[in-house]
Amino acid sequence: MQVETIAQQTYDLKKELKKMAQQIDQALVKALPEEEAIPSIIHQSMRYSLFAGGKRLRPLLALAACQAVQGDQNKVMAAACALEMIHTYSLIHDDLPAMDDDDLRRGKPTNHIVYGEAMAILAGDGLLTRAFGLLAEAAFAEAKGQSAEVAQRYLQVITEIAQASGSQGMIGGQVMDMEAEEKAIDLPTMEYIHQHKTGALIKTSLRTGAILGGGSHEAIEALSAYGEYLGLAFQITDDLLDIQGDTEKLGKPVGSDEKNQKSTYPSLLGVEKAREAAEEAVQSAVEALEPFGSEAELLRQLALYLLEREN
Template sequence: MDLKAYLTQRCQLVDQALEGVLPAATELPASLHASMRYSVFAGGKRVRPVLMLAACDAVGGELEKAIPAACAMEMIHTYSLIHDDLPAMDDDDFRRGNPTNHKVYGEATAILAGDALLTEAFILLSKEDGGDPAARIKVIQEIATASGSRGMVGGQVVDMESEGKPEQIDIATLSYIHTHKTGALIRASVRAGAILGGADEERLASLTRYAEAIGLAFQIADDILDVEGTTEELGKDAGSDEARGKATYPALVGLEASKARAQELVDMALEALAGFDERAEPLRAIASYIVKRKS
């Protein structure tokens, strides 16, 4: 399949929907809403919402039912990036080739923009959309759990606590960081799409295995890109993980072993989709893309 065309079409679909649900930049307080929109529309790949829509497609669901949740997931992901870039955390100057949010709007507004995006996401998730209320509640629980202390936020804390302490990091700790900080939202995205698409338990379990594999592969690929990529390709400073003493797969097991592990995880993801028909082809293509991408 033409993955580039598929990703472009799905990104446009998500962007159009986000345009309709986010407050206008002129709506008071204008500075806050402008800050929120600045980061949401900064050129992200929309990996998580695209995965959600692809999972819904794979089980024969109606795409329209998953679009609001896909927008909510992108809002949550964007909030996490705004906060991740702050001086108190990773202290990054650039994100996706543009100045980070706090560099443009100031730290206080950046913090509040992240807070507002997280809140707006759950407002959107809880709105009546004519779908199955039980499925919607299940999706809210999935995404909330993946976003909190048992998911992304927990992974972020362990990541920060591990900086500059290579002697204290083992594979188990590194796996925890990656599967929580990055993998949790990817897992929730795929599961949410499947749930909203009406997946039975067997298909949901298969898609969960797929999501867990690509979630870890995605972060290992990020670790590799930080070593091999350029600042221009990445849209942020290359080599920043090593400079800050971050816990990464290349630092712990080496570059070649990291590449082998990422490919092994992709193979596991593809195996999890063995029982699906051509409607899961986008999920298969995305799994392979994850370890081949340059940004």
């Protein structure tokens, strides 16, 4: 299946992503205690990983979904920051010796290499706790400002993010992933793992932006479908990059899946079939956006970009 490449588009995706990432970073700086705040070591550790150069995919998806339903992105920024904090906490913990035991993340030494295992665990805990504090503060601010409808939307979002992050979402997927190490698993089991470990928070990021943006039920469901296909495409390309990627460009070691004896899409399907599956997932993601016009162009181009990404 041939999917139109980003090179064939006039839409300047990288410029748009860079602008939005800068806005997210500015908001993240304000959302955390300053490094000097006592105890300074924990705030330094939290900021170290949060500002280590991530792609900001999840907050970008939240803002882009809000844009797709023509909502107010200012109403989404707190939730976008919370999603990035939750994602970063999960990476800090994933890298620990008891988990994936990685020494490099985003091109820099992992948190536990710099700050020690205990502080890395606490930094992850701190980011997760702050994320839900930020969400609650935003809901309270809307309620105090007599915007009961938006406050109600925030309560829905808090519930959905908690579910996507918990034992039946991201954490549950991580547990299943660890249980599957050194074991032969089938495709449905692997799909379950990645739908929860990676896909749940990606899908919820889109739902967050659509809900807080005031999207209709139909728009929210269309963006949910897009998120499911995007999460699948992201995971397959991630698996392929772990085999064929470049450590310098990826910012983390390649071959970690093989080292940890994990089943991946390429290991079960073969490299070419896995690549075809990624293309089909991207095509389905783009088709899910048919109800939208130019307001969803960022999401269309982002899906296409997954097939070309190098990190």
